[in-house]
Amino acid sequence: MGANPLDTALYTLREAAGEAGLDPKVTELLSTPKRTMEFTFPMRMDKGEVRIFTAYRVHWCDALGGFKDGTRFTDNLTLDECKALALWMTIKHSVGGIPAGGGKGGVIVDPGELSEWELERLSRSYMRHLPLKGAWVDVPGADIGTSEKTQGWMLDEYESIVGFHSPAAINDKPTAVSGTLGTDEATGLGVYYVFEQAVKDFDLAEGCSVVVQGFGKVGSVLAKYLTEGGYKVIAVGDIYGAIHAADGIDCVKLDQYVRDSGSVVDFPGTKPISNHELLEMEVDVLVPAAVQSVITDQNASKIKAKLVIEAANGPVTPDAEKELQGNNIPVVPDVVANVGGAIVCHFERIQGLTDEYWDIDRVRGQLKDWITRAYQNTAATAGEKNISMRMAAWVNALQKIEASVKKRGWV
């Protein structure tokens, strides 16, 4: 298995396909994308010169529904990265019970170098040149480098092209243009709902202590809900450092502190620790919510948490997971724990298609039902087959996709 994210995704696919007893033809079908699109478009910059941008969109498998998911504007975007993420989204949608296929794409660009006008022109140009799009075809959402703002422009461009309103054609758009409530908190809140269920299952709920690595869009929301839920968050870290308080950190106040100061470092009432110490603390639940590959074969043997919940994508490497399993430390995998964002994107599409817009209690209530079901289905399969929860999530996802592929008569 190489470092290429596509190799990692395909490795997991093959392992899970074996465990699921998948028809080899279905495995073959799922091992390549349905289509990849690489295209270029010219755009006039503010100073008058024309720049040619390269863009991608990958459609992996649409057995369960139309393609859907993020758009990256990053200067190091690769086609393989889009392929890996499109495959992951195919699995994640299936795990989350979402009737959608996996799509991913974006533009090779550093958005930080663009003016506001250039960013708007780029978002609109991407939409104009994207070969296949629409509510029943492919629904691009936001990802790294894109935001509610870019998605609003993309929706407006799409509607200008087709000549009618079509709010379900774009996800992660502002509520003022028919977006959904709850987008900002969806992933972190979803992790919280999974956490609540998992600590009950593993008998950790009473006086449960938690460590959260990462205090960004996902980690900060989760940490706030943990504090409000009465759990004891004893340490938190970000890229600048980490903090510890044995009696617990008030993460609602910490959130305001981070908004003002830019980091968790030096939050009053805490003592500084290193990011290594953070991960290796004596704690009930460890939630990596920052970046990939933070628990590796280098530090897996030092992890003392009783349960790991992957809020980030791929924070535990496959080798490390085997070591954790050997030490009886279960891992709730990313495809389950952080599927909340994808679930609320599906709610956004439902609202756009019906033109009936939900209040926040309905969004939260439905999110809780959907993600708790995804977690329970995964835990049940893991128990029945005596396999890891990651393998169980992939097995369930692949079997659901296989059933659709076969009934459609594709293989």
Ligand code: NAD
């Ligand atoms: P973010 O950029 O908002 O926040 C990342 C946080 O991690 C920041 O606090 C940052 O300081 C910290 N961090 C970065 N590098 C670090 C390092 N080397 N060591 C310690 N801390 C570090 O990102 P986010 O949107 O919160 O996403 C976090 C993770 O969750 C990513 O893996 C992302 O792919 C995944 N994820 C995010 C969403 C979403 O809706 N935002 C959905 C699914 C998965």
